[in-house]
Amino acid sequence: LAVIVQKYGGTSVGSLNRIEAVAENIIKTRQQGHQVVAVLSAMSGETNRLLAMAHSLDKQPSSRELDMLLSTGEQTSIALLAIALIQRGYSAVSLLAHQVGIYTDNHFGRARIKNIETKRLLQSLEQEQIVLVAGFQGVDSERNITTLGRGGSDTSAVAIAAALGASECQIFTDVDGIYNADPRIEPLARKIDFISFDEMLAMASLGAKVLHNRSVEYAMKHNLPIRVLSSFNQGEGTKVINKNDHDMPVNRQSVTSIVHHQHEIMLTITRANSSLPIIEICKILEENNIEIDMKNQVSHGVKQNSFCFTLHKNDQINALAILKLAPQINNTDEIKITEDVAKLSIVGYELKSQTGLADIIHTTLAQKNINIQLISSSDFYLSVIINEIDLIEGVHALHSIFNLALSD
Numbered sequence: 359l360a361v362i363v364q365k366y367g368g369t370s371v372g373s374l375n376r377i378e379a380v381a382e383n384i385i386k387t388r389q390q391g392h393q394v395v396a397v398l399s400a401m402s403g404e405t406n407r408l409l410a411m412a413h414s415l416d417k418q419p420s421s422r423e424l425d426m427l428l429s430t431g432e433q434t435s436i437a438l439l440a441i442a443l444i445q446r447g448y449s450a451v452s453l454l455a456h457q458v459g460i461y462t463d464n465h466f467g468r469a470r471i472k473n474i475e476t477k478r479l480l481q482s483l484e485q486e487q488i489v490l491v492a493g494f495q496g497v498d499s500e501r502n503i504t505t506l507g508r509g510g511s512d513t514s515a516v517a518i519a520a521a522l523g524a525s526e527c528q529i530f531t532d533v534d535g536i537y538n539a540d541p542r543i544e545p546l547a548r549k550i551d552f553i554s555f556d557e558m559l560a561m562a563s564l565g566a567k568v569l570h571n572r573s574v575e576y577a578m579k580h581n582l583p584i585r586v587l588s589s590f591n592q593g594e595g596t597k598v599i600n601k602n603d604h605d606m607p608v609n610r611q612s613v614t615s616i617v618h619h620q621h622e623i624m625l626t627i628t629r630a631n632s633s634l635p636i637i638e639i640c641k642i643l644e645e646n647n648i649e650i651d652m653k654n655q656v657s658h659g660v661k662q663n664s665f666c667f668t669l670h671k672n673d674q675i676n677a678l679a680i681l682k683l684a685p686q687i688n689n690t691d692e693i694k695i696t697e698d699v700a701k702l703s704i705v706g707y708e709l710k711s712q713t714g715l716a717d718i719i720h721t722t723l724a725q726k727n728i729n730i731q732l733i734s735s736s737d738f739y740l741s742v743i744i745n746e747i748d749l750i751e752g753v754h755a756l757h758s759i760f761n762l763a764l765s766d
């Protein structure tokens with residue numbers, strides 16, 4: 359029997375009715391002759407509810423205890439699903455990370471999976487059980503419970519699929535696949551049938567919320583295809599595969615999607631004399647769990663030693679507090695905050711060899727009077743920072759200029 363690893367997200371298990379629907383879906387997979395390991399998220403809203411309770415007791419709750427608390431959401435959903443399956447006459451067992459042996463490092467709130475034991479999983483499968491594993495959690499070498507970061511259940515599922523040697527990892531969610539722009543703001547967005555790991559990783563890192571970016575990194579490393587599917591409707595979904603996979607359509611356009619990320623701010627740090635240890639400052643913020651992006655040396659000003667980067671506006675207060683205390687910053691340095699900006703990106707492949715790409719974007723956005731404040735690129739994306747109010751128009755303009763309404 360082939361093992362299929364499925365992951366069901368928060369909305370897919372968001373109510374008892376939904377949990378029953380997931381039970382039926384798993385039974386269907388089972389009846390097709392597969393063994394099933396299902397990795398679950400917490401019921402939708404639950405992780406936020408737990409987080410809010412902790413924050414109302416302490417603005418900066420202990421990170422160890424926060425992981426202890428947040429991991430309970432997934433415990434509820436796996437147990438409820440096991441109950442629903444057993445009620446339907448199937449043998450099922452729910453397992454927490456420490457029961458499986460999902461070992462991580464000890465970075466609470468953003469732990470990385472180091473190793474997964476397969477013994478317990480295989481034993482249960484051998485006994486014809488449907489195995490339900492709590493996503494998002496792990497255990498460190500001192501047996502503390504850790505969590506993998508928001509959205510981390512995708513990574514749990516991919517890591518389990520890789521450990522079991524499954525042929526793909528199916529991620530069931532509330533959309534029927536990956537779209538070439540956010541369908542909520544781009545009515546002409548189309549579902550993508552196949553996409554490479556590199557492009558998906560760029561999309562996930564640049565703001566597409568469908569997959570946790572570490573899950574894509576993990577899948578890429580193990581060359582394990584991910585299929586993103588709807589748990590509400592039938593369909594083939596989107597398959598994320600190696601760029602050289604024989605399934606990958608030939609003659610794809612080089613720009614494959616438009617991704618955006620809202621609610622960012624831009625920080626510009628200017629220092630009159632010596633050059634700033636940029637990497638050092640980035641490191642301090644990252645060590646404090648603050649994600650920064652679009653790191654740029656600013657060349658258009660009079661003062662040379664300035665650089666800027668973007669971060670989520672929720673991190674603004676924290677970041678400023680950290681920078682004030684940082685030994686690398688002194689009080690003659692100027693920190694300027696630009697609020698209400700957004701990141702607009704094109705994602706594709708072999709973009710570096712596409713001459714004139716930046717020009718097309720400049721011209722297209724300029725025609726709409728959209729001003730580009732920062733630019734950053736790689737072989738798989740080109741991102742610009744613009745005012746948040748221009749975002750929707752910017753998405754439409756780029757989606758149209760790169761013919762994404764027509765592409766496959």
Ligand code: ASP
Nearest residue numbers: 399405494508509510511
């Ligand atoms: N329940 C966790 C969260 O909301 C993990 C997940 O759903 O993937 O972030």
Ligand code: MG
Nearest residue numbers: 367509568570
């Ligand atoms: Mg998710």
